[in-house]
Amino acid sequence: MVSSKEKSNQSNPIHSWHEYLDSDLTKDQGPKYQKARLDLAHALREKLSNFSNCWFLDGGTLLGIWRNGRIIKHDYDFDFALHGTTADLWKLRDYLSSAFQDDKKIIVKSEEQYATKLLVVDTSYGQFDTTIEWWKVYADILLYSLDAEDPSLTRMQYFKDGFIERTYKTEWFFPLKSKKLEEDGSFWPIPNNAEKILSVSYGYLGEDACFDPQTKLYRPQAR
Secondary structure (H helix, E strand, C coil), X not given: CCCHHHHHHHHCCECCHHHHHCCHHHHHHHHHCHHHHHHHHXXXXXXXXXXXXXXXXXXXXXXXXXXXXXXXXXXXXXXEEEECCHHHHHHHHHHHHHHCXXXXXXXXXXXXXXXXXXXXXXXXXXXXCECCCXXXXXXXXXXXEECCCXXXXXXXXXXXXXXXXXXXXXXXXXXXXXXXXXXXXXXXXXXXXXXXXXXXXXXXXXXXXXXXXXXXXXXXXXX
């Protein structure tokens, strides 16, 4: 059964990432598939731990667990990161593809156009009705690499909106810490200075944040 809001979205297909983020899909469908995303994340974390000790939570997932130990209600994916080289990420892709080969609903995809990352998708939940490929249940694994000239700095391998120009101190990442996720009591690896990393990535970190298209960062909502 398709809800009235889903029908509305189907008759007005979404064409860009920011249109999606501002739509009813994240408000309604984010929470709807949260448990399925967490189940996928648990399946993935076991395999990540067998591959490397340089992975951790990232992006909106890290922001939520850092703020209050919870997944952000309207979040639409589960964000991981790997600190290493492009070759390391492609080795991880091959490892995960082999590790999930008996689970036909799970696929592992690589992305190189706007970022260097992997997508691990539970295809059994299908896609949103958008003109871009947007799965309902998936996890990202984004690459962070040492700066080519100064290994005391790390760069996120995300090429849109000037992210590749932003630098993070490598010491902010390791040694990793562990943080409890209140939804199910599980513990997850996070960078040892998550606040500084998140501030570089997002700007303002409060729950009243709104996106500033000029700076490509978040700021407090005007009062």
